[in-house]
Amino acid sequence: MIYFLRGKVYELSPIYAIIEVLGVGYYVGLSLQTFRSLRQGEEVFLYTKQIFREDTHLLFGFSTSVERDLFNLLISVNGVGPSSALIMLSSLSNEEICSAIRSDNALLLQKVKGIGTKTAERIIIDLRDKVVNFGNNDVQSSGVQYNKIKREALSALEVLGIQKRVSEKIADKIIKQNPQTDVEELIKQILKDI
Secondary structure (H helix, E strand, O other): OEEEEEEEEEEEOEEEEEEEEEEEEEEEEHHHHHHHOOOOOOOEEEEEEEEEEOEEEEEEEEOOOOHHHHHHHHHHHOOOOOOOHHHHHOOOHHHHHHHHHOOOHHHHOOOOOOOOOOHHHHHHHHHHHOOOOOHHHHHHHHHHHHHHHHHHHHHHHHHHHOOHHHHHHHHHHHHHOOOOOHHHHHHHHHHOOO
């Protein structure tokens, strides 16, 4: 799994970049947010998300880990694929997306090309509790920390044989009640609540 890329912008367009890393060119899909932060010929650091399909391998790049985490949340919603998530991140800021989700503003989400009424409502229902720490510049770092702690805890629980879908809702509830929890405490609490 490719976690990040550090290299030179070899080719740049509003929807993709070719990043040269040690003589290898990586085709990376971009949102307009990330595109605006890049300059052809300059060194760059991108957080990445790799998606494997039967017929293709896709790589997406993000200038911040917060944008990547929001992308991951969006594609976790049934009916929202990587292309739709990138269009959403290109059309609205991270703050606008999170604010729309928290305030049940389906109309704003529907302004994004390809997002209809049902998909907008599904995004709101599925992500309302998950964007608590997103979209506010003052808490973006805690949003990243929140996702890191949750990800590590869920991964450890999967090793123990507990399905992610079972433990994820419990984890969200625990972190919402106690945002300062650490990985070890989160795992203990999930095991108690299962």
